[in-house]
Amino acid sequence: MRDGHHRRPVLEVGNILFTVRSQTEAPMTNQQAHLCERLQRLGFTAGTQMKLFGEVLDFLSDPIALANDVVLLDAKERKSGQTRRVRVPYQ
Numbered sequence: 618m619r620d621g622h623h624r625r626p627v628l629e630v631g632n633i634l635f636t637v638r639s640q641t642e643a644p645m646t647n648q649q650a651h652l653c654e655r656l657q658r659l660g661f662t663a664g665t666q667m668k669l670f671g672e673v674l675d676f677l678s679d680p681i682a683l684a685n686d687v688v689l690l691d692a693k694e695r696k697s698g699q700t701r702r703v704r705v706p707y708q
Contacts, residue, residue: 649682656680661690661705669703672696680705 645653657679660667666675673695680688688705 645682646685648685652685652688653680653682656688656705666695669706674703 644650661676661680663676663678666673668674674692675695676690676692677700678691680690682688689702690705691700692703693700
């Protein structure tokens with residue numbers, strides 16, 4: 618906290634930093650919600666497993682749209698058991 622202002626959480630994906638939305642901020646746009654729905658129909662949903670980036674991942678969350686071109690999922694690596702947030706490669 619600096620000068621009475623709260624610092625907003627930041628998420629780093631690759632070399633890009635994103636400010637994380639709080640629950641009190643505006644929800645996803647219609648475009649972002651539609652994108653997440655399409656990804657869910659393709660199998661990107663909590664409880665499913667997929668091989669991405671050479672790793673077998675168990676998805677722990679449904680897609681989370683941070684922007685119109687940035688969608689993330691919480692996932693657990695099958696081999697190491699490590700939990701991480703992965704970017705969905707959809708372009």
